[in-house]
Amino acid sequence: MNVADRRGWLKGAAASLGALWLAACDRVSGSAQGQSVLARAEGLTRRAQRLVIDRKALAAEFSPALISANFRANGSINPSDADYVAHVAGGFADWKLVIDGLVERPLALTLEQLKAEPARTQITRHDCVEGWSDIAKWTGARLGPLLDKAGLKREARYIVFHCADSLGGPSLDGSGRYYESVDLIDAYHPQTLLAYAMNDQPLPVAHGAPLRLRVERQLGYKQAKYVMRLEAVADFAHLGGGKGGFWEDRGYEWYAGI
Amino acid sequence: MKTKLLVRRHSGVTRLTHWINVLALSLLLMSGLQIFNAHPALYWGAKSTFERPWLSIGAVERGGQPVGVTRLAGRTFETTGLLGWSGKPGAASPRAFPAWATVPSWRDLASGRRWHFFFAWLFVTNGLIYLAWSLIGGHIRRDLWPTRAQLRLRHVLHEIVTHAQLKFPKGEEARSYNVLQKLSYLAVALLLLPLMVATGLTMSPGFDAAAPWLLDLFGGRQSARSIHFVCASLIVLFVIVHLVMVVASGLWNNIRSMITGRYAIEVEGEGESA
Numbered sequence: 112m113n114v115a116d117r118r119g120w121l122k123g124a125a126a127s128l129g130a131l132w133l134a135a136c137d138r139v140s141g142s143a144q145g146q147s148v149l150a151r152a153e154g155l156t157r158r159a160q161r162l163v164i165d166r167k168a169l170a171a172e173f174s175p176a177l178i179s180a181n182f183r184a185n186g187s188i189n190p191s192d193a194d195y196v197a198h199v200a201g202g203f204a205d206w207k208l209v210i211d212g213l214v215e216r217p218l219a220l221t222l223e224q225l226k227a228e229p230a231r232t233q234i235t236r237h238d239c240v241e242g243w244s245d246i247a248k249w250t251g252a253r254l255g256p257l258l259d260k261a262g263l264k265r266e267a268r269y270i271v272f273h274c275a276d277s278l279g280g281p282s283l284d285g286s287g288r289y290y291e292s293v294d295l296i297d298a299y300h301p302q303t304l305l306a307y308a309m310n311d312q313p314l315p316v317a318h319g320a321p322l323r324l325r326v327e328r329q330l331g332y333k334q335a336k337y338v339m340r341l342e343a344v345a346d347f348a349h350l351g352g353g354k355g356g357f358w359e360d361r362g363y364e365w366y367a368g369i
Numbered sequence: 370m371k372t373k374l375l376v377r378r379h380s381g382v383t384r385l386t387h388w389i390n391v392l393a394l395s396l397l398l399m400s401g402l403q404i405f406n407a408h409p410a411l412y413w414g415a416k417s418t419f420e421r422p423w424l425s426i427g428a429v430e431r432g433g434q435p436v437g438v439t440r441l442a443g444r445t446f447e448t449t450g451l452l453g454w455s456g457k458p459g460a461a462s463p464r465a466f467p468a469w470a471t472v473p474s475w476r477d478l479a480s481g482r483r484w485h486f487f488f489a490w491l492f493v494t495n496g497l498i499y500l501a502w503s504l505i506g507g508h509i510r511r512d513l514w515p516t517r518a519q520l521r522l523r524h525v526l527h528e529i530v531t532h533a534q535l536k537f538p539k540g541e542e543a544r545s546y547n548v549l550q551k552l553s554y555l556a557v558a559l560l561l562l563p564l565m566v567a568t569g570l571t572m573s574p575g576f577d578a579a580a581p582w583l584l585d586l587f588g589g590r591q592s593a594r595s596i597h598f599v600c601a602s603l604i605v606l607f608v609i610v611h612l613v614m615v616v617a618s619g620l621w622n623n624i625r626s627m628i629t630g631r632y633a634i635e636v637e638g639e640g641e642s643a
Binding site for chain 2: 121129132133136137140141146148149150151152153155156160163164165168169170171173177179181183236238239240241242243244245246327328329330358361362363364368369
C-alpha cells in the first residue's frame, strides 16, 4: 500500500469505527436496561458521599460582598396555578404551611408563626444542575426543630415537599406539580431551612414566595420553591412518578450531592 | 544486516488499564460535552458572572441566517457547523458541541450525567489500580522517570527536533521511552488526570462540605469547572499528538505492543530471540 492509500484506509476505518461507536452509545442511552445499569452509579455515589461527608459538615458560607446582584431564577418563575395566583393576590394572608403525614401532631403554620420558629441566616452558593452558580443570603426556619415540633413517627424516613407550581403549566390531574424529597440526614442538617427571606427581603415570587427549601449540600432542583405542605413518609413510591421528585421522575438523580 | 527482535514492552497491568482508560475517558469526554451543552459558558471565581464568561458558545442570527459563535476572552469567532450551530442540512440546531461529540447524541442532560458518573467511577478505580501498581512495582521510577542525561537541554531539544521530523529510534534506543514520552506520560498520569478528579469533586456541593479546602485551592466552584474544561482540552490535545505519534512511529508495532506486550526493535546482526 502506498502512503495515500494507507491514509485513506486509516481514515475510512476510523470513520466507520466512530459511527459504530456513536450508534452503540445512543442505543444504550435509549434502552431502559442500559439506563438502569448506568443509574447504578448513583447509589454508589450517594453511599460514598454519606461515608466521607460528616452528617453535620456545613456547606461553604460566603461574605456579603459575594452575593449575586442578579440571582438567576430558574424552573417556575411565575406559577399560573389558580390557587397560587389567589395567594399572590391576597398577599399570602390566608397561606399556611401544612406539616402532616407520619407525624404525631400535624401542624398548620402561618408565615408569622413560621418566622417565630428557630431561624438561621446563611450566605450560600446555589448550584444549578446545568452548571452555573449564584450566591444569596437566605433566612428561614430550621427544618429540624420544626419536625421535632410536629413529632416524627418512627416509620418516617423522608420528608416530601409539595409545591404550588406546575412546571410546564398546570394540568387537570395535577400530575405536573413540583415536589421534592430529602432523607432525615438532610432534613436535620443545621443549614436546611424553609427560607422566607432572600437577601433580607421577603422571598420574591420568582424565587419561590412565600417559602422555599434550602438544602445546601445538594443541587438547585432539590431547593423546592412555593412549598405548601411537608409530608413525612416511609417511602415515596406512591407519589408522582415514584422517584421522589419532579426532576427525579424525569431522569435526574434523587441524591443530588454531585 | 538488521534483524527484528521482539522485546517485552508493556506489562499486563499497563495494557489492561490503558484500554480501560481509553473506554472511560472517551465516554467521560463525550458525556462531559453533553453536560457542558446544558450551560455552555465558563467563569472564574465562586459564582457565575453571566455577563462576563471567559468562554461561551452560542447561536446568533446574522442576515436571517443562524450562525454559531464562540466567544473566547472577549473575541468572537464564527464556528457554524462545529460549535454553536450544527447538524445535518435542514435539521441543524443550536447546540454548543455537535451531536457526534456528545453522549447521547441528542440533548439529554440527565443521561449525560448518568454516563459521566458511571464512567467516573470506572476511571477512578482503574486509575488507582494503575497508580498503586506503578508506584509500588517501580513502573514509574524504572520506565517513566527521566534520567539526568535525558533532561539535559541539548538532549531535550534534539528530541523535539527529531520528533518534529517524525524520525524515531528503531534500535536499542527504542527499548525504553524517550524523554518527551516520559515527560508527557508523567504529566498526564500524575497531573492532568488527578486534576480532572479533583476539580470534578470540587463541583460537587456535597463533597465541598467535606473538603472546603478544594474550593480555596481552585479558586471557587466556577473556577474548578473552568479548570476541569481546560484540563479535558489538554488531554484531548495529548491524545491527538499521541495518536499521530503512534501512527508515525509504526502503527502495528505500537498497537501490538499495547495488546500483546511485545514490541519489535531492529538490532544489528542475527540477534537473539526474545
